[in-house]
Amino acid sequence: MTRILYSLCGADAHRPFSPHAWKVVMALKHKGLEYTEQPTPFTQIPNLENGFSKTVPILRDGNELIRDSFDIAVYLDERYPDRPTLFGGEGGKALSRFVEGFSQTVVHGAIARIAIKSVHDTLGPADQAYFRSSREAIFGRSLEEVAADRQREIDTFAEKLKPVTHTLKFQPFLGGEAPLFADYILFGALQWLRVTDGADVLGKDGLLASWFERLLDLHDSAGRVVTAA
Known part of the structure; x- marks a missing residue:
């Protein structure tokens, strides 16, 4: 399965800094899910996934696309209930x-x-x-x-x-x-x-x-x- 997290970076792609994307990084790690991170500059975000979202984070999980850090966390808990919970109920x-x-x-x-x-x-x-x-x-x-x-x-x-x-x-x-x-x-x-x-x-x-x-x-x-x- 292809799992990609689109995050935010400046001129240095190795220094992603979006607070919302960092929430998802920690959520994915918490769930023990493998992924590839793709840091993206502000002005390139509208080009991601055929303009799916004006902002990051965006998570592609196989055929699923989810925007917004909270919605992503809810999705991860519902999609992977056998892994450690992000909310505890x-x-x-x-x-x-x-x-x-x-x-x-x-x-x-x-x-x-x-x-x-x-x-x-x-x-x-x-x-x-x-x-x-x-x-x-x-x-x-x-x-x-x-x-x-x-x-x-x-x-x-x-x-x-x-x-x-x-x-x-x-x-x-x-x-x-x-x-x-x-x-x-x-x-x-x-x-x-x-x-x-x-x-x-x-x-x-x-x-x-x-x-x-x-x-x-x-x-x-x-x-x-x-x-x-």
Whole structure:
């Protein structure tokens, strides 16, 4: 069976950085499924699989095509129920939806403001033009103006993750004694920052830093295959 994960990269195809694709990398590793990763620049994504999706990740699993990281995780649990679960039941799926919302509404914005210039600088010329125009439209400011707030965002980042720190006082993972997709969602966001910018936003929070290190070590250190920026 042909299993391909389409992810996102800049000028260096060996440094995929999409937070959403990293969720799927960890999900596939969790399920013990073999795959080939195909990192793709922003401006080439519309050409993938006959224009199947405007964004990555995209998973081809034999004849099946699935977009969106959460939908991919649900598909993997339903398609391969004999392999380790990503959700541990409907309660875990509901938990993951909450963590997804928290990550995308609180964490992603902060990371974008920290790493926006670093991401831009990793891209090829065509992608730099696309990234600048699209992100400046979103923020209503130049990339340089957004990046001017970088240190403030770094200094206040751990504060945003206090609910996670509180949870980790009682258990080693968001999923409990072992990681679930909820862990991979937040991991994907922090891996995006690690790979593109490398800012130390967890250094003063021992619980968060230890949790992230445990995630990096999982699945034969899959998260460490790409080094920090």
